[in-house]
Amino acid sequence: MASILPASNKPMRSDQNTYVGKSFVHVKNPYLDAMDEDILYHLDLGTKTHNLPAMFGDVKFVCVGGSPNRMKAFALFMHQELRLPGSGEDIEDICAGTDRYCMYKVGPVLSISHGMGIPSMSIMLHELIKLLHHAQCCDVTIIRMGTSGGIGVAPGSVVITDTAVDSFFKPRFEQVILDNIVTRSTELDKELAEELFNCSREIPNFPTLIGHTMCTYDFYEGQGRLDGALCSFSREKKVDYLKRAYIAGVRNIEMESTVFAAMCRLCGLKAAVVCVTLLDRLECDQINLPHDILVEYQQRPQLLISNFIKQRLGLCDQTS
Numbered sequence: 001m002a003s004i005l006p007a008s009n010k011p012m013r014s015d016q017n018t019y020v021g022k023s024f025v026h027v028k029n030p031y032l033d034a035m036d037e038d039i040l041y042h043l044d045l046g047t048k049t050h051n052l053p054a055m056f057g058d059v060k061f062v063c064v065g066g067s068p069n070r071m072k073a074f075a076l077f078m079h080q081e082l083r084l085p086g087s088g089e090d091i092e093d094i095c096a097g098t099d100r101y102c103m104y105k106v107g108p109v110l111s112i113s114h115g116m117g118i119p120s121m122s123i124m125l126h127e128l129i130k131l132l133h134h135a136q137c138c139d140v141t142i143i144r145m146g147t148s149g150g151i152g153v154a155p156g157s158v159v160i161t162d163t164a165v166d167s168f169f170k171p172r173f174e175q176v177i178l179d180n181i182v183t184r185s186t187e188l189d190k191e192l193a194e195e196l197f198n199c200s201r202e203i204p205n206f207p208t209l210i211g212h213t214m215c216t217y218d219f220y221e222g223q224g225r226l227d228g229a230l231c232s233f234s235r236e237k238k239v240d241y242l243k244r245a246y247i248a249g250v251r252n253i254e255m256e257s258t259v260f261a262a263m264c265r266l267c268g269l270k271a272a273v274v275c276v277t278l279l280d281r282l283e284c285d286q287i288n289l290p291h292d293i294l295v296e297y298q299q300r301p302q303l304l305i306s307n308f309i310k311q312r313l314g315l316c317d318q319t320s
Contacts, residue, residue: 023139025132026268038134040127044097047134055094056135060108061309062128062142064121066256068102068113074145074302075104075111081306082107082315100124109309114144114256118217121256125263132269141192141312143272144260145301148252149223150277151214151242154207155289156297157251158200158304160193161213161273164257167222169214169248173262184262186215189270196272199308206300211251213273215258223253225285242282252277274301 032038039046065071072091079088084107094103101124104111114124132140150157163171164186173184193210200208220228224238245253257273264271276297278287289297 042100052135062110065145071111071113078106118259146275148254148275149281152246158208159252164261173258186261212249213257214250214253276300
């Protein structure tokens with residue numbers, strides 16, 4: 001792996017992925033080094049068209065979320081929280097040349113959208129991880145923020161994921177590769193989860209818990225909803241399933257966490273998932289919160305992650 005430092009000043013390596021005192025993002029693809037150019041098509045970036053180390057080499061925090069508008073709002077919020085010069089209103093979408101994802105850089109923070117569902121998240125992560133690798137980033141923390149359906153928790157609760165599980169409540173992500181099913185672990189960084197939880201304690205009136213997050217391939221049938229175009233099960237079976245999920249430690253449901261946890265774990269990224277619940281799925285299936293309450297709930301993960309980043313950077317301990 002190339003280093004930002006000149007060859008003569010390169011520190012000794014303790015293994016193939018880590019320089020002394022630094023943890024670099026790594027990829028597990030022997031073909032990448034032989035490529036003359038790596039085009040990150042869905043991000044509108046490339047190793048020949050862009051100086052990736054100059055553009056992204058100082059990135060320490062990557063925050064990802066489904067909605068492009070939400071990730072732009074988070075970037076503007078971080079610009080304010082980090083007290084960077086200017087208003088931030090002229091912040092540019094680095095991926096403006098594509099309509100798949102958006103990306104904003106605010107100091108050492110990268111804010112990126114990932115779309116909805118495992119396939120969209122997977123595509124973005126492949127190219128993001130290669131981007132961080134080509135940019136020679138080190139000691140990177142990556143956090144997914146989002147909304148979710150709660151199980152047995154009040155709407156507005158912020159769930160910090162300790163383990164992402166599949167629809168069978170197992171800590172695994174099954175990836176079909178050629179004609180094989182490859183199973184990967186979905187354990188997340190426990191120390192990072194605890195650090196985020198401790199940050200939440202400093203925010204008044206901020207209900208937070210650590211629990212399992214169930215990741216499904218679908219919003220309707222896959223999550224046991226009774227209000228989709230198709231429904232082949234009874235209300236009783238739905239409630240029984242969700243109660244069994246609760247007993248297994250699941251506290252919320254979304255559609256990206258297993259692939260996120262598995263890929264970050266394989267590539268040496270310390271990762272966390274922070275999602276606010278918008279309803280208790282044991283009580284109802286549809287989100288019917290007033291708009292102002294919904295907006296406030298959706299800002300809660302941003303507020304927690306902002307406090308976490310500021311603490312890591314040694315900045316003020318004030319909460320906006």
